[in-house]
Amino acid sequence: MVETSFDIELIRAQFPTLQQKVGKYPLVYFDNGATSQKPKVVIDRLDQYYKLENANIHRGVHYLSQISTDNYEKARKSIQAFINAKHDHEVIFTSGTTDGINLVAQCFGTLLEKGDEILITELEHHSNIVPWQMIAAEKGLLVKYIPLLENGELDWDQLDELLTEKTKLLAFAHVSNSLGTINPAKEIIKKAHSNGTKVLLDAAQSLQHFKVDVQDLDCDFLAFSGHKVFGPTGIGALYGKEDLLNEMPPYKGGGDMIKTVSMEKTEYNELPFKFEAGTPHIAGAIGLGTAVDWLSGFNYNEIQQYEDELLSYATEQIKTIDGVTIYGEAKNKSSILSFLIEGLHPYDIGTLLNQQGIAVRTGHHCTQPVMDHFGIPGTIRASFCFYNTKEEIDLFINALKKAVDMLK
Ligand code: PMP
DSSP states (O other): OOOOOOOHHHHHHTOGGGGOEETTEEOEEOBTTTOOOOOHHHHHHHHHIIIIIOOOOSSOOSHHHHHHHHHHHHHHHHHHHHHTOSOGGGEEEESSHHHHHHHHHHHTGGGOOTTOEEEEETTOOGGGTHHHHHHHHHHTOEEEEEOBOTTSOBOGGGHHHHOOTTEEEEEEESBOTTTOBBOOHHHHHHHHHHTTOEEEEEOTTTTTTSOOOHHHHTOSEEEEEGGGTTSOTTOEEEEEOHHHHHHSOOSOOSTTSEEEEOSSOEEEOOTTGGGOOSSOOHHHHHHHHHHHHHHHTSOHHHHHHHHHHHHHHHHHHHTTSTTEEEEOOOSSBOSEEEEEETTOOHHHHHHHHHTTTEEOEEEOTTOHHHHHHHTOSOEEEEEOOTTOOHHHHHHHHHHHHHHHHHHO
8 A cells, every 4th residue: 555645735635525615715624523525536436437337246247247346346355454354254335334233233133132231331322322222122132331421431440340241242432423532442342352242343433533453453343434434425334253244144135145045945145245135335335445445545643643633722722712611531532522612502603603614513413322411412513534724723713703702
């Protein structure tokens, strides 16, 4: 992989969306936690696919179908390399993190028995809570959780007590989307394994910020979304260890996931196809392959250092505004700044920021239990990516000051 030099102007030039204005203001995009913008190389790859390569995969003998199949499988290998999976068939294409977690909840869930326990945390995105509650209701399982502390870290000291001989799976976010907390995944996974508990890591907010190596972490499952790592929407991947994926039955039936079908019975296909029923998002998978190849060209240490600088600068600047409370002050934190301003509604602030070209997100960020914990309805969240700049943070802080003056 060729290392790309970390030149912010050259990086920004690759993103057509970032060149726009909102009215008379330059667009300042600080909603990266929700989705990232797409570099031209990814947009061009999708264009090329639909212009020159479009065909259904795996079942065709003709020229286009072969090209399309080769490129789809090449994308799987790109993702394998990106997360350092041992085998490419341990990478299952999904529609995103939510889809990957639901797959594990349903398919791993069928292996569980009444009274078994799933451990999650109070910090989770709804997509790492609801699927467990659904399978728990269906199978008579118990869902327990690691509680949140005031600074936005989890109370991992309670892990030993909460892990019992019945805890079959621990599922937690690598990085919190509403508070930015980075969880000490490797250490936690090791502890869970010593209890015989499997671990699912929700990597929706981590892969775009730092290197994630599934073999080093030793997680059993890892789910992520393409659209947050500079790829298309509607595509993502689930990593699972080969033996576990082989043990689990599929939950979606249809084309491609079968070896043979008769009117009486079906023999399932091997990995990874067993879990990929129907025509997949072929262009999306190929675009995602391009996105992770592009991202792998950067030095992650440089990305992390730069994003840390952006976060420190923004945190410092926002503290100069009267009445600001920051939510999430974990020692190890990703570039997410969640805050409120005393007496002001987050939605009003978001709207006035938008009128000045600044894109932030307001609300509960699909983490209602986190908001309940702090006794607030939601926050204003600015989430930074390595294509953002300190100058944009200055524009944001000035716009925020203006908004506060107008509302107070
Ligand atoms: N988990 C986390 C931590 C997230 O931030 C998100 C997206 N906000 C998801 C899961 C769900 O991702 P998607 O909607 O792409 O499936």
